[in-house]
Amino acid sequence: MKLSDIGEAGWIKRVRARSPSIKEGVVLGIGDDTAWVKSAENILITCDLLIEQVHFLRQLIPPRLLGRKALSVNLSDISAMAGVPDYALVGVGFPRDIKLAYVEELLEGFLEVAVEHKVEIIGGDTTASPVLSIAVTLLGHPAGEKPVLRSTAQAGQELWVTGTVGDASLGFEILKKTESQELDISDLHHSSLILKHFDPMPRISVGVRLAGIAQAMIDVSDGILIDLQHILEESAQEKKLRAVLELEKIPLSEDFVNYFQGEPFKSDDALRLIFTGGEDYELLFTALPEKEEEILRLSQELELPISKIGRVEESETTEVVILDQKGNPLSLPLPWFEHFPQEDS
Amino acid sequence: MKLSDIGEAGWIKRVRARSPSIKEGVVLGIGDDTAWVKSAENILITCDLLIEQVHFLRQLIPPRLLGRKALSVNLSDISAMAGVPDYALVGVGFPRDIKLAYVEELLEGFLEVAVEHKVEIIGGDTTASPVLSIAVTLLGHPAGEKPVLRSTAQAGQELWVTGTVGDASLGFEILKKTESQELDISDLHHSSLILKHFDPMPRISVGVRLAGIAQAMIDVSDGILIDLQHILEESAQEKKLRAVLELEKIPLSEDFVNYFQGEPFKSDDALRLIFTGGEDYELLFTALPEKEEEILRLSQELELPISKIGRVEESETTEVVILDQKGNPLSLPLPWFEHFPQEDS
Numbered sequence: 130m131k132l133s134d135i136g137e138a139g140w141i142k143r144v145r146a147r148s149p150s151i152k153e154g155v156v157l158g159i160g161d162d163t164a165w166v167k168s169a170e171n172i173l174i175t176c177d178l179l180i181e182q183v184h185f186l187r188q189l190i191p192p193r194l195l196g197r198k199a200l201s202v203n204l205s206d207i208s209a210m211a212g213v214p215d216y217a218l219v220g221v222g223f224p225r226d227i228k229l230a231y232v233e234e235l236l237e238g239f240l241e242v243a244v245e246h247k248v249e250i251i252g253g254d255t256t257a258s259p260v261l262s263i264a265v266t267l268l269g270h271p272a273g274e275k276p277v278l279r280s281t282a283q284a285g286q287e288l289w290v291t292g293t294v295g296d297a298s299l300g301f302e303i304l305k306k307t308e309s310q311e312l313d314i315s316d317l318h319h320s321s322l323i324l325k326h327f328d329p330m331p332r333i334s335v336g337v338r339l340a341g342i343a344q345a346m347i348d349v350s351d352g353i354l355i356d357l358q359h360i361l362e363e364s365a366q367e368k369k370l371r372a373v374l375e376l377e378k379i380p381l382s383e384d385f386v387n388y389f390q391g392e393p394f395k396s397d398d399a400l401r402l403i404f405t406g407g408e409d410y411e412l413l414f415t416a417l418p419e420k421e422e423e424i425l426r427l428s429q430e431l432e433l434p435i436s437k438i439g440r441v442e443e444s445e446t447t448e449v450v451i452l453d454q455k456g457n458p459l460s461l462p463l464p465w466f467e468h469f470p471q472e473d474s
Numbered sequence: 475m476k477l478s479d480i481g482e483a484g485w486i487k488r489v490r491a492r493s494p495s496i497k498e499g500v501v502l503g504i505g506d507d508t509a510w511v512k513s514a515e516n517i518l519i520t521c522d523l524l525i526e527q528v529h530f531l532r533q534l535i536p537p538r539l540l541g542r543k544a545l546s547v548n549l550s551d552i553s554a555m556a557g558v559p560d561y562a563l564v565g566v567g568f569p570r571d572i573k574l575a576y577v578e579e580l581l582e583g584f585l586e587v588a589v590e591h592k593v594e595i596i597g598g599d600t601t602a603s604p605v606l607s608i609a610v611t612l613l614g615h616p617a618g619e620k621p622v623l624r625s626t627a628q629a630g631q632e633l634w635v636t637g638t639v640g641d642a643s644l645g646f647e648i649l650k651k652t653e654s655q656e657l658d659i660s661d662l663h664h665s666s667l668i669l670k671h672f673d674p675m676p677r678i679s680v681g682v683r684l685a686g687i688a689q690a691m692i693d694v695s696d697g698i699l700i701d702l703q704h705i706l707e708e709s710a711q712e713k714k715l716r717a718v719l720e721l722e723k724i725p726l727s728e729d730f731v732n733y734f735q736g737e738p739f740k741s742d743d744a745l746r747l748i749f750t751g752g753e754d755y756e757l758l759f760t761a762l763p764e765k766e767e768e769i770l771r772l773s774q775e776l777e778l779p780i781s782k783i784g785r786v787e788e789s790e791t792t793e794v795v796i797l798d799q800k801g802n803p804l805s806l807p808l809p810w811f812e813h814f815p816q817e818d819s
Contacts, residue, residue, distance in 0.1 A: 264609030
């Protein structure tokens with residue numbers, strides 16, 4: 130059975146019927162020209178596009194996980210503001226011959242994450258498209274009095290990151306090497322790494338608790354280097370800022386370390402993934418040194434590693450310096466991620 | 475010069491620099507993980523996808539007009555709630571080889587409409603895509619105490635529509651027949667009809683004034699028949715509702731009438747365009763009979779036709795009945811618009 134057998138209107142009816150009412154603030158959800166919600170005084174809003182061939186390959190990612198990921202990457206943006214998610218709008222462009230079962234699985238995955246994080250779907254758009262395209266808009270509100278921005282880092286603050294980094298991009302590289310068409314993730318070697326790529330965990334719980342602790346925050350979507358660069362550039366005042374990272378303190382998963390035979394910091398490939406791999410969706414934040422104990426207690430309580438990886442300093446140039454075990458700066462000829470790479474001319 | 479020459483970050487900087495600050499409520503616009511706005515108590519939210527090959531052909535629509543249309547169709551949804559638009563988020567997927575000049579024109583058009591309707595761009599997403607894809611999310615608030623829904627029509631109310639219908643879809647049909655690759659709209663015959671397709675005018679000004687007058691309202695995006703059907707279905711209570719339209723009262727433009735040699739109601743093609751053409755983006759609403767004078771005064775003041783085209787009645791079945799000049803019901807074998815048409819099997 131194809132999506133075309135029930136049509137656009139039939140599909141919207143199904144989405145409407147299966148989306149639970151979660152939020153008191155929703156006066157009017159799916160089904161009118163716009164949604165209507167009673168709003169908190171401060172609202173946070175973000176939107177992200179996920180496009181086939183660019184962000185995912187339909188033959189590789191199972192539809193349920195794609196549905197989960199479509200919401201998770203947006204949740205990650207809200208978490209990076211120390212925000213609480215509230216409402217989602219979902220615009221989807223489906224290829225005309227797509228199977229209904231595929232679309233149902235996609236919705237299932239999306240709803241799983243929505244219910245887990247108490248997000249209500251209040252609207253969207255369904256249309257045909259040459260490639261599967263998903264545009265999610267997410268509204269939320271700050272957990273504290275105001276959100277944590279990326280532009281409020283200052284010299285003297287320390288740098289922290291949640292979880293581990295590099296796993297998702299390593300998982301993606303492993304995946305690209307597999308040839309299986311009918312993918313059964315549980316059968317795969319390195320399945321935990323691949324799952325980090327397919328099914329990132331948005332750090333909502335810890336993000337909310339970092340209100341009042343984090344001074345500046347961002348989620349690691351493009352890799353530590355670029356995302357740190359964003360913090361430094363946006364936070365620069367009269368003086369520029371640099372970040373000094375201690376290589377050995379960068380948190381890595383056991384699977385990641387094992388993949389590189391226990392010596393990830395000696396592999397150029399590993400370093401590239403760690404610093405520019407992206408899609409970790411961990412939280413990278415600065416905090417005053419006196420907050421260290423509080424952060425470590427939070428880490429214990431939430432059973433989530435939160436690692437101090439460096440500090441912010443005044444500088445003549447905006448840069449990220451990585452120090453090796455001996456305290457010497459590492460020089461990495463790292464390609465930055467770019468959606469529109471310049472062609473070789 | 476291509477978009478890839480300035481890259482994603484360069485492009486976002488340009489958008490940020492060129493988007494004027496319009497709204498007091500914006501605490502944090504483009505540039506962080508999410509936007510942050512001080513909100514009205516009631517917010518209206520809508521999102522729409524515009525996808526190349528489905529909603530537009532890149533070789534036909536000039537980029538400035540595509541930029542205008544991307545915002546206008548969302549504004550139309552806000553107008554259909556008797557709402558005031560406030561903030562926009564713009565997700566764009568660009569083909570990797572797209573020219574910078576094209577993208578600049580697109581932004582220019584979008585900003586023209588944004589400034590005209592006092593909408594501030596507060597965020598978005600820019601990515602690569604196999605086909606040009608535009609996802610706009612628009613936030614606004616009701617002009618009155620609450621918005622006008624599509625689910626509040628009742629028997630005894632009269633049916634009204636702003637402007638004229640059928641022009642945009644006739645314009646699109648004419649356009650498809652032209653063979654010119656380098657399109658100069660001003661040179662074309664029927665340019666007003668084609669412009670109605672390329673550059674619909676969202677009915678924000680009249681929508682706002684219809685708060686307190688209109689009982690139920692929708693914008694005509696899929697054609698009068700389907701959009702009326704939405705009102706009737708959503709408004710049905712114990713009893714179902716039907717709409718009875720008087721064919722001769724349907725407002726048509728001079729250009730439309732002339733195209734059909736002065737006798738549009740005798741042409742099956744014309745009837746198909748009028749009733750199922752879509753993309754008119756006019757407002758279709760119900761009102762109590764005693765509001766007639768007020769509506770006609772508003773029409774005069776805004777110099778915009780607002781035409782009474784029929785009435786809502788109780789009925790055994792949800793249906794739209796169209797009466798010809800003699801009061802006889804017209805039988806139209808009309809195909810309904812469907813994004814996912816069922817294939818002939």
